[in-house]
């Protein structure tokens with residue numbers, strides 16, 4: 001419908017479509033808006049994909065889709081974080097293979113940064129949030145420096161795909177430009193926008209954000225698969241012979257973005273989608289759970305895992321479902337191509353969330369609800385796992401790789417992420433054999449930050465640290 005005129009038969013066609021869908025109210029303010037606003041509204045209407053939306057109104061908006069967890073859930077098999085005797089050879093080969101893929105630029109980094117970040121409440125795209133303990137570097141800068149550090153370490157020139165949403169795209173690009181892409185080549189960084197879904201009231205009517213605007217929100221990180229295709233990024237990857245994307249979310253400053261071991265295992269086992277896992281902090285931790293259902297690897301959300309399974313124990317007393325999903329994946333390009341080939345039958349399910357969404361009422365007044373009033377629909381990337389051939393799960397350590405910035409305070413906040421970055425830097429220094437002053441409660445005494453351009457992990461630090469660092473108790477210490 002894009003490019004439709006605001007008069008005559010085109011407008012009639014729009015009216016007819018809306019009427020057929022029971023959404024005529026979208027044009028309720030047509031007579032009182034300017035021509036420019038009418039164009040804006042028509043462009044918004046053109047974005048509505050009724051073929052996808054119409055069936056969802058009954059199944060997901062007017063009522064909550066019922067979810068019955070599969071009755072035969074079992075823990076999913078996974079590989080250990082540190083190889084035992086059995087895996088030592090395989091892991092050494094995998095690191096070599098991973099390094100080779102990096103050297104040949106056969107992989108690219110991928111960051112989903114299109115979310116609204118409502119819980120954090122930061123004024124701006126979440127990737128701009130300052131987080132590192134000493135230099136206060138932004139999340140985006142830390143990721144850029146990981147790519148720089150990886151390029152330098154392996155003589156690579158990796159591409160970085162960054163998914164934004166229409167509401168944060170311009171600001172994200174501006175941030176990169178203002179910071180000269182943090183030293184990366186602008187030609188190797190590609191931004192693209194994800195898809196949108198309208199918000200609905202509980203009766204299934206599309207909400208208006210303004211007389212000329214539909215209340216859209218990003219369609220979830222699962223929307224990244226189609227967005228990669230629609231933006232041309234997928235075709236570009238094929239052209240550049242890129243085999244796999246390392247998927248990370250914008251909120252985890254500890255993530256190892258490009259991990260040779262993980263990449264190598266993914267490639268060597270022929271996995272189409274691989275994921276990292278950590279042991280859960282407690283039975284009910286709010287992370288997804290990797291599980292096997294009918295022989296397929298799947299992620300069961302914490303809210304969907306039956307209580308008796310959440311608390312279930314193995315004979316040795318350990319937690320039975322103990323594989324938390326931390327949103328670190330590798331996706332083969334061929335898998336993304338396969339998943340997105342037939343868009344009419346795109347496989348990822350929609351998830352329903354009831355949220356507070358400001359809207360325009362029938363009288364044209366803007367309402368700021370004080371209770372959740374609207375239904376949003378999102379797709380999740382981990383729902384691609386059951387479609388993947390030979391999915392692989394690799395264990396990692398929480399203190400090494402997971403401390404997301406989700407909330408303004410409390411758990412998973414900036415405060416906990418900064419603390420965990422500090423802990424990890426201190427642990428790397430100690431594992432390299434240096435003395436780090438600690439307080440009586442064993443907290444590092446001082447602030448420690450290691451730029452990813454200096455060292456990418458503890459082993460790397462050991463290789464590159466040539467002088468004994470001088471660490472004054474209580475001081476701020478930084479290496480780059």
Ligand code: UTP
Nearest residue numbers: 112113114115116117118119218220221249250
């Ligand atoms: P979250 O699930 O934490 O959602 O996203 P959010 O929108 O960022 O934050 P809240 O829930 O409003 O507080 C996890 C990751 O997925 C990305 C986010 O940018 C973050 O990296 N994401 C989420 C998208 O890229 N698009 C989306 O539509 C949703």
